[in-house]
Amino acid sequence: MIFNRRTFLGTSAVAAASLAAPMVRAQGKPRVIVIGGGAGGATAARYIAKDSKGAVDVTLIEPTRTYYTCFFSNLYLGGIKEIDDLGHSYGGLAAGGVNVVHDWAVGVDRDAKTVTLAGGGSLPYDKLILSPGIDFVDGAVDGWDLSAQNAMPHAYKGGSQTELLKAQLKAMPEGGTFAMVAPPNPYRCPPGPYERVSMIAHYLKANNPTAKIIVADPKPKFSKMALFQEGWNNHYAGMVDWIGEDFGGGEVSVDPAAMTVTIDGEETKVDVCNVIPAMKAGRIAEIAGVTDGNWAPVNAIDMSSKADPDIHVLGDASQQGDMPKSGFSANSQAKVCANAVRGALTGSKVFPAKFSNTCWSLIDANDGVKVGATYEATAEKIAKVDGFISQTGETSDVRKATYEESEGWYAGITADMFGASV
Amino acid sequence: MRAFRFLMPLAVAGVMSLPCQAEIGDAEAGEKVFQQCKGCHQVGAGAKHRSGPHLNGLFGRQAASLDDFKYSKSFQRAGAGGLEWHAETLDVFLENPRAMTSGTRMSFRGVKDPQDRAHLILYLRQFSDNPADIPEADPTAQAVDHDLDPAILALKGDPEYGAYLSGECTTCHQAAGSDEGIPSITLWPEDQFVVAMHAYKTKKRNHPVMQMIARRLGDEEIAALAAYFKDLEN
Known part of the structure; x- marks a missing residue:
């Protein structure tokens, strides 16, 4: 396999470490490639690396060096958050043992089980996780x-x-x-x-x-x-x-x-x-041949593609059933997927799938509302179990508490995605 | 609560310039300020460790020196480095906890008003020289007030299962224990965790997200989560 030095992340120390270590350790070690460093991909990469304690070689391919969350971007438009509040580096993932490669994935060879990078070279995988988010439907x-x-x-x-x-x-x-x-x-x-x-x-x-x-x-x-x-x-x-x-x-x-x-x-x-x-799955899902129409159908139990058992699709790009396309959903699906992938590669215990989602929205300063649900895996799809929604006419205290909770959630999910910053 | 007044010794640079009324603490007012601490800290007769250590006998004590509480590494270092709790050190700490010990799990934003800190410190001072308030005293009603089946409380959770299930919690509740907007559940005592989750399940605690999450957790799963979070290290 060919690595292009400049595609590696960040500070020279981190880059050197991530360049040197996996090349040596990867011998015989199962390899996971994650494409897309958002709520689904970053979470999956971090959890597999963290929970396998080095037993799985995890590479995350993500073109941007600073990830700006789409969630809370409306609060920036409203003047309630600054753009810098939404930016996150991949330093915490690199420190947590994930090889972070800043490049575009441009091809997937499902027979050879390799991913081709725009910067040249290809990377082999045992399991591939696609979390490319969305693209737009032409016309x-x-x-x-x-x-x-x-x-x-x-x-x-x-x-x-x-x-x-x-x-x-x-x-x-x-x-x-x-x-x-x-x-x-x-x-x-x-x-x-x-x-x-x-x-x-x-x-x-x-x-x-x-x-x-x-x-x-x-x-x-x-x-x-x-x-x-x-x-x-x-x-x-x-x-x-x-x-x-x-x-x-x-x-x-x-x-x-x-x-x-x-x-x-x-x-x-x-x-x-x-x-x-109108939206469709991020293009790499289509290139990998795991889409059917605009989205990539998956099995609810582990988010594996219905077209290829060694590919999993997370978040917005997946067609899974009842969950809304949200960062929270992608993060929830990533943990189910990480548990299943780690189990398949290392024999660790695989627990039953469990999903949840909550979406907070801000209507005016300190006027927050939310909707959420829990989900389970059935043979056909991810199916809704239970849910709730904020009520009209709630007091301003309730709405303010809901907004403060959403800020707590933002800090929580970004820490859960990217790990401790370094 | 008796409302005696007390002149706070203020030797810390920067606090000297405050208006003089800031130097006077009022224990009754301090008890009100303490409301924001009560989620994690107990003080007084029967006080026990919760997410934070009990605060009896605090004055004159070396930081991170109670044997039976699991302190953050940051606090252990501070204690080993000679940090002792007095009015001055508490005043600095309470103004911005992370400024003194950056790695503390007490990610409380701090008490910004010097007058409120003075009240709070005076309130806490009362529990440092009173033998009736040592932890061995009888528990108070505040400790664990519930009607949960003892068999449920006695369940031994599987921490590995809890680690997996915790993924559902850590989307919002930070593993590192921050509590801005969403409370910390890291290092929560097992019994308290179990009681709280069952209280959500039976709608005795009132939060729609938590009621929904708790509703589909079985007794074993709640026990597993409690077993995982009680020892969570970062």
């Missing part, structure tokens, strides 16, 4: 493709796109119009677009109070709809115009050059336009 929004993402950002992957959208909001003229094209189901983070509307309204109320928000939505209803609509009425009366499927919200085209949005035949000139197109 999903008439007039928009990836070449238009600077004029009309999606801001639905954390990092530069989020910053671009924020910059555009700041530059919006007084009394201007912000438009969002919301995605059809299924998509990453079901309450995400509506939390974004809330946070943008929060920002505009303080900085540009006569501005308007238009949402074109192909769906007749959405996650936590009653809670969001109550919040929009309470905090941002008259600012948000949500156009659902019943009113032609699905009949949308955009013109990024002219900055116009046409909804059900009616053209509107807008100042900022956030296009969140």
Whole structure:
């Protein structure tokens, strides 16, 4: 196998250690490659390395050196968090025994069981874990493709796109119009677009109070709809115009050059336009041949691909059943997968699959709501067992506590994903 | 609680410049400030270790010196390095616990108001020279007030199973024991953990996420989690 020195992580000491150690130790040791260092992949890599205590060689392939979470990025748009609050390094994973390779995985040879890197070379695996997140369906929004993402950002992957959208909001003229094209189901983070509307309204109320928000939505209803609509009425009366499927919200085209949005035949000139197109599994899942349609079907018991028992697919890219596509879900699935993969490779005990998810959303400063559920593995899918949702009309104390809890969760899940920072 | 007043000796640099009323502590006010500590620390007759050590006999004691409490390495080093608890050291510590011992599991954000710290320190001072308050005294009602079947409490959990199940907890509850927004469950005494989880299960404790999580945990699973978290080292 060929390693390219410059693809290794970070400080020279860490890079040297990760370069030297696995080359020697990997002889005869089972090898796991994880593609994608987000909530699914980072968690899976960290747990396998941690729990196998060095018995499994774990390599994480992730192109970015600083991971910006998509969750909480709306709070950055709202001015409640700074961009640096959302950035995380891979130093903690490297210190925890994971070989972190900063490169793009561009090919998977399932017969030879190798992964090809954009920077050259290929890496062998015994088990491959794909956690590539999302990509966008071509032609999903008439007039928009990836070449238009600077004029009309999606801001639905954390990092530069989020910053671009924020910059555009700041530059919006007084009394201007912000438009969002919301995605059809299924998509990453079901309450995400509506939390974004809330946070943008929060920002505009303080900085540009006569501005308007238009949402074109192909769906007749959405996650936590009653809670969001109550919040929009309470905090941002008259600012948000949500156009659902019943009113032609699905009949949308955009013109990024002219900055116009046409909804059900009616053209509107807008100042900022956030296009969140229909989604599909991150491209490497398709390249690996484990997708069926837009997503990668998996077995609920261990998140293994239905197309290949030695490949597991986590998080947004997977088609697993009832769990929403969320960072929390990916983190939960990663632990089930890590336990199963470690068991298969080292003979450690494999415990029954158990999943859970909670999604917090912020409607206004200190006005947090949440929805959550527990899940189990059945023969067909991950099936919902039990759930709860915040209620309309809750007191401000309850909402504040919910928001504070979400901050605790953010600190918790990022520590769980990336380990202690070094 | 008697409300005697007490002049705090303040020798720590930086605290000297405070207005003079900050130097006066009030034990009754201190008892109120102590409310935010009670989740992890007990003090007074029958006080036991919880997530944090009991605070009886604190004054004049070397840090991390109670044999039966598992201190963080950070605190063990501080104690070995000569840290003793007095009004001055407590004042510095309580202002920002992590500033004094960066690795403490007590990731409490601190008591920022010097007056509140003075109240709190005076309150704690009362439990340091009173023989009635040594830990061997009878437990108080505060300790473990529940009606849980003793057979459930007696279950011995499997820590390996608990380690696996803990993945569901550590998405929110940090293994390192931070408690900002979401409480720490690391090094929680086993019995307390079991009682709390069963209280969620039976809706005696009121939190929708925890009720949902607890609802589908069996007695063995709760015991396994308790067995795992009681010894969790980072």
